Each structure stands twice: as C-alpha cells, then as structure tokens.
C-alpha cells in the first residue's frame with residue numbers, strides 16, 4: 200500500500216478526475232525521482248521571479264514534493280496543496296495545508312488568494328474541453344501581481360525512431376479515450392495570451408539519451424510507460440507482452456537516434 204498519513208486520519212470522499220497513472224508506492228517514488236530530474240534539467244524548482252509570497256497554491260500536488268520544496272524556500276508562507284486524490288501524498292511541513300478538490304470542478308479557494316499558483320504534470324489529466332475553464336480557474340485564484348507557473352510534458356519527440364513512433368501512437372490513442380491531447384501543452388502560450396496574460400515560455404528539450412540527465416530522464420519516462428502498461432491493455436486491447444517488448448527496445452533506440460522529449464514551462468504575472 201502507498202504510504203499516506205492522511206488516509207488513516209480521514210475517509211476520502213470521491214472526487215472525479217481523468218488520471219490514468221496508478222497511485223502506488225512505485226509511482227510515488229517515480230514522481231519524486233522526476234522532481235529531481237527536472238531540477239537537473241531546469242536548474243531550479245521555481246521559474247517565476249516570486250519574492251515574498253504569503254500564500255502558494257500547488258494544483259495536482261501528487262506526493263507534495265514541489266510543495267515541500269516551496270514550503271522550505273518560503274518558510275513564512277502558507278502552502279495549499281490541492282489534489283483530487285490524496286493517496287500519493289506524503290508527509291508535508293507544518294506550513295502546508297491539504298485540500299482534496301478537482302481543478303476540473305473548480306477550486307474551493309477565494310478569488311486572488313494565491314501569490315504563486317503552480318501546476319506541474321497535470322496536463323495528462325485535463326481533457327481538451329476543460330482547459331479553458333482550468334486556466335481561468337488558475338487565474339481566478341491568483342492575486343494581482345501574483346504568478347502562475349505551469350511545467351508540462353507534451354507528446355512530441357525530437358528524432359524519434361520506429362519504436363518511439365509506435366509508443367507515441369499508443370499514448371495518443373490511450374489519452375484520447377479521455378479526450379486528452381498531450382500535444383495541447385505546447386499550445387499553452389497561445390491559450391494564456393487569449394486570456395489576456397503575457398506568458399514567458401521555456402521550451403525544454405529533455406534528452407532520453409547520453410549524459411547523466413539523459414539517463415535520469417530515460418529512467419523516468421520508461422517507468423511511467425511501465426506504469427501505464429495495464430492501461431494500454433485495458434483501453435487499447437494490447438497484449439502485455441507486446442507493450443513490454445516495445446518498452447524493452449526503447450532505451451537502445453533512444454541512444455541510437457539521440458531522441459529527446461519536448462516539455463514546456465510557462466509562467467506569467469497576473470496584472
């Protein structure tokens with residue numbers, strides 16, 4: 200069973216979401232590994248030039264690893280962690296509070312409460328039709344002069360080989376079963392602009408090959424795909440052995456083709 204100190208304290212009501220990854224101990228470990236991998240890629244946990252926030256909101260907090268980092272960095276701030284399901288959540292510092300709620304249903308937070316609203320790796324749980332409301336909600340809870348920051352994965356690769364193309368095809372079909380299009384992450388700058396926000400954008404080319412970072416990211420992506428394996432079978436009818444075979448060939452192919460995965464970071468000040 201995944202470790203979750205909230206589970207023992209209170210019964211969790213059902214909150215609807217479209218999340219496809221499992222909520223297991225191994226996925227908790229992967230998310231924290233991914234957190235440090237992205238630190239190595241970006242050189243920071245915080246891209247927006249936030250100075251002295253009073254309230255920080257982390258939407259889709261998962262294990263709470265980023266919230267923990269923010270709570271340490273700004274010890275005077277209150278950090279509100281929001282997630283539709285608290286199973287992954289680990290123990291948090293004293294200046295953190297936990298809220299179980301879905302971004303898709305609207306956040307139970309007052310207008311302009313947050314000086315720094317953060318969302319990371321939640322794009323894979325937001326259907327196409329829900330994006331506008333989700334972004335409007337992030338802006339609603341953010342104070343004037345406050346910051347919104349998103350870091351998201353896309354489904355685009357640079358230099359994909361045949362197995363990577365196959366895996367991308369499966370991924371697209373799987374997420375489309377929930378009306379989720381991972382490529383939407385790359386459209387976020389335009390969607391921010393439509394809302395009257397001026398986004399600062401950093402496209403992240405995350406290598407799946409070579410060097411230390413390449414090895415870390417390769418490990419992270421491979422494990423995420425392994426964790427999705429039952430979904431490939433459930434939704435697409437693929438045989439587990441077929442998926443396992445394709446996965447086993449990916450690391451060598453990524454090295455050979457020098458494949459990278461495209462991710463995006465966007466931050467903007469609410470003015």
Ligand SMILES: C[S@@+](CC[C@H](N)C(=O)[O-])C[C@H]1O[C@@H](n2cnc3c(N)ncnc32)[C@H](O)[C@@H]1O
Pocket residue numbers: 215216217218230231234258259260261262263264265281282283284287300301302303304318319320321324
């Ligand atoms: C990939 S994890 C990301 C965790 C964290 N942001 C990080 O960077 O480590 C996505 C998290 O979002 C949560 N989630 C999924 N759909 C959600 C929704 N509609 N509203 C709030 N949280 C959601 C999941 O339960 C999961 O904990």
